[in-house]
Amino acid sequence: MTASLPDEVVDPNAPVTNMDYFMALEFEEIICPVVQRYADGLLAGKIIGHRCPQCELVYVPPRGYCPIDVLETTEADEVELADRGVVTNYTVVTPVQYYGQEETEPFAKVSVLLDEPGGMLSLQDVLEVPVAEVRIGMRLEAVWVPEAERTVAEIGNRWGGAGGCILGWRATGEPDVSPDQLNDRVF
């Protein structure tokens, strides 16, 4: 019930002057059908998105609507997406050792624009590539968790991701895509 910050040294005989505890909010939500189908797809090794019938943008994870055209999208708009793509954007995170931080070394989170029919997965992990070599235009392919070990427990209605099914992305070794070709495709 109490929290101790990392490296905090407590004198067992000193007066108790502070109280540490967790602020905690625990909740369960029913996964909406669109996300369930996305999660089932991941378990089967498929990335499923929704393509807006009007603007043809592909949304992944699917949300059941296109926020640009304010249109509902349904099972009829599902498209199976590629598990290869290109880095359009990235962030190198230098981990601060706050409570619960498990990372100790700088790591990159990348946005991957998937090959045709498209779709953008953000905040993806890069495997086997030194942080300094992560760059816009780098070609990547998904590294799937072995089918028997896949889990979608962390996929909720708002933060979808693919963690638990896709371990991360590794470089394919193909030539980089020129950033000019990624204009207007960053998000």
Added chain:
Amino acid sequence: MCSTFAVSDRRLSSHVIEFPYTRSLGPVYSEFLTGLRDQRIIGIRNSDGSVLCPPTEWDPATGEALALDFVDVGPAGTVTTWAWVVHPTRKHPLSHPFAFALIQLDGAATALLHAVDAGSAEKMATGMRVTPRWRDERIGFITDLEAFVPLPLLKGESK
């Protein structure tokens, strides 16, 4: 907004948003929780001479600041009211059914809210005598008192 097409079963996603929080205790709660760590229960002398436990910084009737005149109370006490918890949650002090009770510790004029590990609701009664069960490892937290347990009646005492 969700589409309405059918899926085979409903599925839940569980989330915990949790972060550590530290508050400073001030002179009175600091004394109280230091006492618990040292296996003592401490009250404070109120302006009318009675003892408040849990101790407060202020006279509850007038709001006047109290002198830091601390008094040991208990460890045994009397249940003044209680409620039986049938299904404890993750954050409850015990993982099996127990009572939340107001316990007036011997020597105190007010009552402390804590758990009574009585086994079953039938063993609970207003006016029953209880005594603390301390944790072996105490850190200056209210849960250093793991729970109170029923005190056997002394010879000659009647229920």
